[in-house]
Amino acid sequence: MRTVMEYVIKEQTDTVSIIRMVYEKKKNSLEKALRDRLKHALKDFESDKRCRVAILTGIGSVFCAGGSLSELAAGMTAVGGVDYMKDNSEIVRIIANLRKPVIAAVNGVAVGAGVSIALACDMSIASRQAVFSLGFNKVGLVPDLGCIYFLPRLIGLRQAKTLLFTGASLSADEALAKGLIGQVVEADDLMPRSLDLARQIAEGPPQSIGLCKSLLLKSMQLSLDDMLAYEAFAQSICFQSDDHKEGVAAFLGKRPANFLGQ
Numbered sequence: 001m002r003t004v005m006e007y008v009i010k011e012q013t014d015t016v017s018i019i020r021m022v023y024e025k026k027k028n029s030l031e032k033a034l035r036d037r038l039k040h041a042l043k044d045f046e047s048d049k050r051c052r053v054a055i056l057t058g059i060g061s062v063f064c065a066g067g068s069l070s071e072l073a074a075g076m077t078a079v080g081g082v083d084y085m086k087d088n089s090e091i092v093r094i095i096a097n098l099r100k101p102v103i104a105a106v107n108g109v110a111v112g113a114g115v116s117i118a119l120a121c122d123m124s125i126a127s128r129q130a131v132f133s134l135g136f137n138k139v140g141l142v143p144d145l146g147c148i149y150f151l152p153r154l155i156g157l158r159q160a161k162t163l164l165f166t167g168a169s170l171s172a173d174e175a176l177a178k179g180l181i182g183q184v185v186e187a188d189d190l191m192p193r194s195l196d197l198a199r200q201i202a203e204g205p206p207q208s209i210g211l212c213k214s215l216l217l218k219s220m221q222l223s224l225d226d227m228l229a230y231e232a233f234a235q236s237i238c239f240q241s242d243d244h245k246e247g248v249a250a251f252l253g254k255r256p257a258n259f260l261g262q
Helices: 032-047 078-097 113-120 135-139 147-155 157-166 172-178 187-202 206-219 224-239 242-253
Strands: 002-005 008-013 016-021 053-057 062-064 102-106 109-111 123-127 131-133 169-171 183-185
Touching: 008 032, 016 032, 016 187, 032 078, 053 187, 062 113, 078 113, 078 206, 102 113, 102 187, 109 113, 113 131, 113 147, 123 172, 123 187, 131 172, 135 157, 147 157, 169 172, 172 183, 183 187, 206 224, 206 242, 224 242
Parallel strands: 016 053, 053 102, 062 109, 102 123, 109 131, 123 183
Antiparallel strands: 002 008, 008 016, 131 169
8 A cells, every 4th residue: 555645655555655756856855844754654663553663765866855944044033943853853763762673775975964864763774875964063052852762872972972073974884893883785675675685574573572672662761670560560460461461372382473463
């Protein structure tokens, strides 16, 4: 099934949803219309019980060109700036808080907040032609949309400082070597590899995967004792699930499990 909205196209294949930013004339810069359509598509994915994994990608040679400089050019009041950032940041908040995995398939150039969105996704695969530009400081801004949160957690504080203070631009291979992304593939292989990964995850038990994603996010902020308590709580939920019973039966029966998300 294919849902076409201006600025965003959402496709469903089996249990995987492909969300494609298609505001090509503005290089997928995060103007208000694209922000709204993207948030709508992500929420639609969240509520669709048939879809277990999403792939977020762009169009042509661009993944996402970052914040809308046309909106910023007129200047903003302090209050207007906070409202603007809240509206933008909701994209990352939705991705992080979804109980379903989101894979970034970075097809081309990602700039500023576009990099932040890729970092917020649970996994990332990049085309060899992708470029990751962290040039926030080149327009007199600080990194945003969670970049300062995710980047040091992925690559370490010192590496993050170097990239952000210098406004570095990285090739896909450089981004892979530093740990920003998980895989680099040829351009023609990007969507097939992303779909393979998404389908592999979608075959798993959605409830336990969703709980695992939530716990991993909490683990960045909590103590070991706190995490042990959260794990025990989550595990007690999984113990009651039909998917757990199916997994045990499949293991003992030496057959593939059929997880229904119950």
